[in-house]
Amino acid sequence: xxxxxxxxxxxxxxxxxxxxxxxxxxxxxxxxxxxxxxxxxxxxxxxxxxxxxxxxxxxxxxxxxxxxxxxxxxxxxxxxxxxxxxxxxxxxxxxxxxxxxxxxxxxxxxxxxxxxxxxxxxxxxxxxxxxxxxxxxxxxxxxxxxxxxxxxxxxxxxxxxxxxxxxxxxxxxxxxxxxxxxxxxxxxxxxxxxxxxxxxxxxxxxxxxxxxxxxxxxxxxxxxxxxxxxxxxxxxxxxxxxxxx
Amino acid sequence: xxxxxxxxxxxxxxxxxxxxxxxxxxxxxxxxxxxxxxxxxxxxxxxxxxxxxxxxxxxxxxxxxxxxxxxxxxxxxxxxxxxxxxxxxxxxxxxxxxxxxxxxxxxxxxxxxxxxxxxxxxxxxxxxxxxxxxxxxxxxxxxxxxxxxxxxxxxxxxxxxxxxxxxxxxxxxxxxxxxxxxxxxxxxxxxxxxxxxxxxxxxxxxxxxxxxxxxxxxxxxxxxxxxxxxxxxxxxxxxxxxxxxxxxxxxxxxxxxxxxxxxxxxxxxxxxxxxxxxxxxxxxxxxxxxxxxxxxxxxxxxxxxxxxxxxxxxxxxxxxxxxxxxxxxxxxxxxxxxxxxxxxxxxxxxxxxxxxxxxxxxxxxxxxxxxxxxxxxxxxxxxxxxxxxxxxxxxxxxxxxxxxxxxxxxxxxxxxxxxxxxxxxxxxxxxxxxxxxxxxxxxxxxxxxxxxxxxxxxxxxxxxxxxxxxxxxxxxxxxxxxxxxxxxxxxxxxxxxxxxxxxxxxxxxxxxxxxxxxxxxxxxxxxxxxxxxxxxxxxxxxxxxxxxxxxxxxxxxxxxxxxxxxxxxxxxxxxxxxxxxxxxxxxxxxxxxxxxxxxxxxxxxxxxxxxxxxxxxxxxxxxxxxxxxxxxxxxxxx
Ligand SMILES: Cc1cc2nc3c(=O)[nH]c(=O)nc-3n(C[C@H](O)[C@H](O)[C@H](O)COP(=O)(O)OP(=O)(O)OC[C@H]3O[C@@H](n4cnc5c(N)ncnc54)[C@H](O)[C@@H]3O)c2cc1C
Ligand code: SF4
Ligand code: FES
Numbered sequence: 078x079x080x081x082x083x084x085x086x087x088x089x090x091x092x093x094x095x096x097x098x099x100x101x102x103x104x105x106x107x108x109x110x111x112x113x114x115x116x117x118x119x120x121x122x123x124x125x126x127x128x129x130x131x132x133x134x135x136x137x138x139x140x141x142x143x144x145x146x147x148x149x150x151x152x153x154x155x156x157x158x159x160x161x162x163x164x165x166x167x168x169x170x171x172x173x174x175x176x177x178x179x180x181x182x183x184x185x186x187x188x189x190x191x192x193x194x195x196x197x198x199x200x201x202x203x204x205x206x207x208x209x210x211x212x213x214x215x216x217x218x219x220x221x222x223x224x225x226x227x228x229x230x231x232x233x234x235x236x237x238x239x240x241x242x243x244x245x246x247x248x249x250x251x252x253x254x255x256x257x258x259x260x261x262x263x264x265x266x267x268x269x270x271x272x273x274x275x276x277x278x279x280x281x282x283x284x285x286x287x288x289x290x291x292x293x294x295x296x297x298x299x300x301x302x303x304x305x306x307x308x309x310x311x312x313x314x315x316x317x318x319x320x321x322x
Numbered sequence: 323x324x325x326x327x328x329x330x331x332x333x334x335x336x337x338x339x340x341x342x343x344x345x346x347x348x349x350x351x352x353x354x355x356x357x358x359x360x361x362x363x364x365x366x367x368x369x370x371x372x373x374x375x376x377x378x379x380x381x382x383x384x385x386x387x388x389x390x391x392x393x394x395x396x397x398x399x400x401x402x403x404x405x406x407x408x409x410x411x412x413x414x415x416x417x418x419x420x421x422x423x424x425x426x427x428x429x430x431x432x433x434x435x436x437x438x439x440x441x442x443x444x445x446x447x448x449x450x451x452x453x454x455x456x457x458x459x460x461x462x463x464x465x466x467x468x469x470x471x472x473x474x475x476x477x478x479x480x481x482x483x484x485x486x487x488x489x490x491x492x493x494x495x496x497x498x499x500x501x502x503x504x505x506x507x508x509x510x511x512x513x514x515x516x517x518x519x520x521x522x523x524x525x526x527x528x529x530x531x532x533x534x535x536x537x538x539x540x541x542x543x544x545x546x547x548x549x550x551x552x553x554x555x556x557x558x559x560x561x562x563x564x565x566x567x568x569x570x571x572x573x574x575x576x577x578x579x580x581x582x583x584x585x586x587x588x589x590x591x592x593x594x595x596x597x598x599x600x601x602x603x604x605x606x607x608x609x610x611x612x613x614x615x616x617x618x619x620x621x622x623x624x625x626x627x628x629x630x631x632x633x634x635x636x637x638x639x640x641x642x643x644x645x646x647x648x649x650x651x652x653x654x655x656x657x658x659x660x661x662x663x664x665x666x667x668x669x670x671x672x673x674x675x676x677x678x679x680x681x682x683x684x685x686x687x688x689x690x691x692x693x694x695x696x697x698x699x700x701x702x703x704x705x706x707x708x709x710x711x712x713x714x715x716x717x718x719x720x721x722x723x724x725x726x727x728x729x730x731x732x733x734x735x736x737x738x739x740x741x742x743x744x745x746x747x748x749x750x751x752x753x754x755x756x757x758x759x760x761x762x763x764x765x766x767x768x769x770x771x772x773x774x775x776x777x778x779x780x781x782x783x784x785x786x787x788x789x790x791x792x793x794x795x796x797x798x799x800x801x802x803x804x805x806x807x808x809x810x811x812x813x814x815x816x817x818x819x820x821x822x823x824x825x826x827x828x829x830x831x832x833x834x835x836x837x838x839x840x841x842x843x844x845x846x847x848x849x850x851x852x853x854x855x856x857x858x859x860x861x862x863x864x865x866x867x868x869x870x871x872x873x874x875x876x877x878x879x880x881x882x883x884x885x886x887x888x889x890x891x892x893x894x895x896x897x898x899x900x901x902x903x904x905x906x907x908x909x910x911x912x913x914x915x916x917x918x919x920x921x922x923x924x925x926x927x928x929x930x931x932x933x934x935x936x937x938x939x940x941x942x943x944x945x946x947x948x949x950x951x952x953x954x955x956x957x958x959x960x
Contacts, residue, residue: 107596122820127867130874134562136602140393162706187533188872198390202502206495207454210377211772214452221463231456238392267454
């Protein structure tokens with residue numbers, strides 16, 4: 078099939094960006110969205126033009142590197158799918174497609190479709206860990222964890238840190254991302270000692286990075302490729318209020 | 323000259339590591355801060371090492387090419403991690419895990435290293451549970467296990483189908499905690515381009531900042547490479563797009579021996595290729611083989627839909643050939659068997675390069691819900707890629723390049739023959755011999771990073787007596803100039819072909835002549851084909867843009883350029899090893915039944931290669947493998 082792409086091009090963080098139109102020709106429905114972009118890029122390179130820069134690595138939906146807004150939706154319109162796993166069979170011949178980077182104040186554009194997401198790392202740095210050094214742990218079975226708690230912790234832990242939740246939120250809130258980590262630990266006995274401290278510190282770090290607050294629009298859940306549930310935001314809020322009591 | 327002294331401690335196998343730990347020199351706690359360690363790569367191996375070294379008090383700088391250490395390719399591991407806990411009471415032990423691993427590797431690994439790996443395996447599970455890794459649990463709250471790829475005990479710990487992700491996020495959490503404390507300085511989007519030796523000792527690296535293009539020197543008292551595997555040499559593989567051999571290969575060019583490069587694991591359960599556009603192959607965890615049955619039609623060229631082929635016209639070839647292991651036969655055997663049936667014309671799918679993985683029987687036996695619970699995410703992934711419903715029609719699978727057992731040579735202390743240069747995780751050659759068993763790479767990466775290197779590093783720092791050096795030294799300036807020269811050269815060529823087109827052609831040569839089956843004529847052919855293609859690469863690629871910018875095409879060009887030199891090394895190794903062992907199947911060396919035939923008399927050694935010049939045959943050095951405890955048996959999975 079043949080498509081028309083409107084792509085955000087921006088040479089560096091300081092430059093003013095703009096949308097540029099490119100044709101994508103002879104695209105097979107079995108290609109992934111990124112493989113389609115590979116083909117467009119090959120053509121650009123052969124013409125001596127700079128290819129469209131985008132982040133990607135694993136190309137199997139787990140590293141969280143890929144990050145495109147497609148026709149206004151982070152990771153495109155297929156539910157529970159990263160763009161690297163979005164296949165062209167979900168598009169129609171002749172379709173116009175806009176491709177933009179994550180847009181949020183805490184994520185400055187580095188080039189074209191690549192943004193700087195290091196703010197997410199800094200939120201984690203504030204408390205997204207359990208403070209244990211290698212070497213001192215007791216036998217893993219010394220601390221049983223009820224299966225349903227372990228399952229809930231795993232549901233939360235599935236977050237790949239892509240930042241689509243932020244990109245889709247009109248407040249650029251990182252609540253879904255942050256609550257996923259906080260609730261993973263809150264559901265495990267190992268996470269209890271630092272539980273209240275963790276939520277206070279991470280929320281403070283989120284605010285300091287310029288992420289907004291949650292106003293319950295749930296756009297984040299709708300675009301999350303791992304379908305992380307907004308119930309974790311509610312759970313986190315409960316912990317947050319308790320932490321100040 | 324290359325010194326291949328393994329420094330394996332003496333004494334009984336089970337006591338070596340303890341004894342060694344007691345004998346190693348320690349660094350005074352108040353001095354640790356004064357030592358700087360450069361850790362390149364922050365996957366399971368590098369991430370765990372950087373965090374643990376910082377916990378101990380060392381001053382660490384870490385590097386990765388992704389935008390965050392949380393994204394290393396370890397994240398993609400699905401199936402699980404082994405440990406000798408014997409929680410299932412099924413007779414597992416440190417010795418059994420050791421024995422299975424060394425036998426799985428076809429007796430081409432060092433006993434002392436593998437035994438230590440099994441010994442520290444249990445501590446890994448304890449530590450990861452304490453970090454909050456949400457491992458699968460039983461109803462009573464204890465940890466659950468499954469049996470995995472060729473093991474007859476249940477020793478694999480897992481977190482749904484995302485074990486690698488959860489373990490990596492655990493290591494990342496420990497690492498980011500140390501970054502927050504100021505004990506680790508993290509350089510993301512930063513690619514190592516050169517190793518720097520001062521007086522023959524590894525004292526630093528040169529990196530390129532992938533955002534600004536800045537070429538920078540970093541100096542340290544030790545360098546640790548944890549840069550992963552080189553499977554992307556084959557162009558199509560289950561590796562992430564950025565995986566590269568650059569760091570390891572640059573170290574090789576500076577004198578580090580490269581061991582057993584020809585041991586490349588081709589994984590049996592990947593989604594088959596659909597066309598030339600494809601950029602990667604996707605692995606589906608081989609845990610699927612616990613409940614899926616593998617078959618092809620008995621008749622050549624049978625084009626009927628799979629569900630229309632009656633039971634007696636199906637060939638469950640693994641169950642037929644290996645009755646006791648059946649669908650769980652080790653990876654190399656399963657992969658080769660799939661190739662064989664496809665070569666016979668019995669392959670399925672459009673291109674005839676695929677075999678069925680069928681869940682109909684298990685669904686009948688266990689119900690679709692159980693299968694969903696066990697493998698739901700894998701069936702979803704299969705559906706996303708192929709648009710086929712694996713619950714209703716058998717999945718199609720085919721082998722793909724997946725893991726590289728070869729890597730930089732290291733001794734018992736995980737130090738290469740270049741003093742100060744340590745290598746851990748997939749980047750070294752140490753523990754998997756000629757074939758890696760499932761769920762043992764995660765174990766090795768974390769063993770190296772959490773529990774081995776942190777000890778052996780102390781010994782190096784306490785005994786090395788290193789002079790103070792700075793990046794003003796000519797060695798650093800020269801390395802920077804070399805990197806800068808390479809960047810400028812790549813940008814100046816302005817030829818007619820893309821880097822990717824060359825990579826694809828190189829991959830095809832490797833897959834065709836140095837893939838699942840290898841023979842003398844084919845390998846020699848590869849050695850004829852690679853150099854002219856490399857020469858053309860250096861004349862005819864085009865890389866737009868500038869070196870001072872974020873330039874993704876330039877990054878790719880640099881990596882492929884190193885693959886072009888490395889490819890020859892791999893083929894030389896495959897040619898030299900005239901036996902079949904593990905993943906390395908030399909067609910000349912097989913039994914009358916077509917099984918791999920090892921030649922212990924002539925090849926019971928590690929092949930460690932020394933760089934002699936681009937396009938020249940490297941020098942071979944051998945580390946003999948002496949087995950004190952295990953008997954070398956023919957691997958039989960019948
Ligand atoms: C799809 C898949 C599934 C797997 N499943 C399993 C499993 O179930 N069980 C199991 O035991 N094993 C499994 N494996 C194997 C296992 O995941 C890997 O071998 C292991 O995770 C490698 O870890 P590592 O830390 O050595 O390297 P990686 O995780 O690859 O990390 C490499 C690091 O080095 C950095 N790096 C690389 N080059 C440079 C450079 N030039 N400069 C700077 N930094 C650099 C990267 O940024 C990254 O941080 C699987 C592998 C794949 C591909
Ligand atoms: S919560 Fe979902 S959308 Fe947000 S970072 Fe995690 S995986 Fe991405
Ligand atoms: S490229 Fe890794 S999640 Fe998309």
